[in-house]
Amino acid sequence: QVRLVESGGGLVQAGGSLRLSCAASGRTFSTYTTGWFRQAPGKEREFVAAIRWPDDSPYYGDPAKGRFTISNDNAKSTVVLQMYRLKPEDTAVYYCASDLLRESVVHGDGYKTWGQGTQVTVSS
Numbered sequence: 001q002v003r004l005v006e007s008g009g010g011l012v013q014a015g016g017s018l019r020l021s022c023a024a025s026g027r028t029f030s031t032y033t034t035g036w037f038r039q040a041p042g043k044e045r046e047f048v049a050a051i052r053w054p055d056d057s058p059y060y061g062d063p064a065k066g067r068f069t070i071s072n073d074n075a076k077s078t079v080v081l082q083m084y085r086l087k088p089e090d091t092a093v094y095y096c097a098s099d100l101l102r103e104s105v106v107h108g109d110g111y112k113t114w115g116q117g118t119q120v121t122v123s124s
Contacts, residue, residue, distance in 0.1 A: 009118030
């Protein structure tokens with residue numbers, strides 16, 4: 001059974017950066033489309049970014065455009081979400097998801113496998 005584990009969350013001041021990683025057991029990420037989503041308290045889950053197999057095409061949700069970068073680190077078998085210029089509204093639990101079941105990368109219900117999430121808190 002594939003298991004996804006996120007890491008890299010934490011507390012950062014507004015304007016700072018964080019690097020989130022998603023590692024998979026029993027999986028080479030380079031052959032799967034992987035997405036990042038986030039969910040803040042009292043809000044719906046939100047698409048952040050995805051990287052599509054096989055050409056590593058990146059896709060970004062509105063919150064991520066111009067500030068976040070998604071990439072495959074094949075040497076470490078991880079998918080990385082590098083976040084810059086963080087804002088308090090970026091505060092949320094961030095989840096990675098894999099095993100895309102349909103064409104669209106932006107819908108959470110299109111992914112089969114999810115990690116447990118990592119908390120990102122941005123202070124003002």
